[in-house]
Amino acid sequence: MKKTILLPVVLALFFSCASTNSATVAVGEAKSKVLKTLGNPIRTLDNNQNGEILVYADQVFTDDGTSLAGSNYWRYNYVYINKDGKVTSTRQEKQNYPPQAIDSQKMQGLNLLTAK
Numbered sequence: 001m002k003k004t005i006l007l008p009v010v011l012a013l014f015f016s017c018a019s020t021n022s023a024t025v026a027v028g029e030a031k032s033k034v035l036k037t038l039g040n041p042i043r044t045l046d047n048n049q050n051g052e053i054l055v056y057a058d059q060v061f062t063d064d065g066t067s068l069a070g071s072n073y074w075r076y077n078y079v080y081i082n083k084d085g086k087v088t089s090t091r092q093e094k095q096n097y098p099p100q101a102i103d104s105q106k107m108q109g110l111n112l113l114t115a116k
Contacts, residue, residue, distance in 0.1 A: 024090075031085045038079070042099045047080065051088070054079040057099045074098060 025034045034054065041054035056077040076099075078091045 025079060025087055027087050027089060029087045031081050031087070034079055034081070034087060038077075041079075043102060045102070049083075051080065051082040054081060055099060055102065059098075060094075 023037050025037055031054075038054075038056055042057045043055040045053040045055060047053050056079070058075045059072055060075055061072045073094050073096055076093050076095060078093075080088045080090065082088045
């Protein structure tokens, strides 16, 4: 009897500890729900007069066999929040630079931070 109860509890705990990238948010959700689902962002960027951008990032290491530490990249998840506190869009990408190197002023000129 204890084994049949223990197994679902262990599975529920395992799935609740998933990475932030496996969780998704929908357009129209409130910012508070995004924070509950994904946690605190690693960075928050100002999106001009449109609102803000929550930046989530995971560093991924791959074993390419060429170096002792292997190669790495960053997997980004951008969540665009409008002035009303609602999700307008999301975007995911892979980059080689760390979250500290994101310069919102330079990216605005490239039109990458504009919610679509």
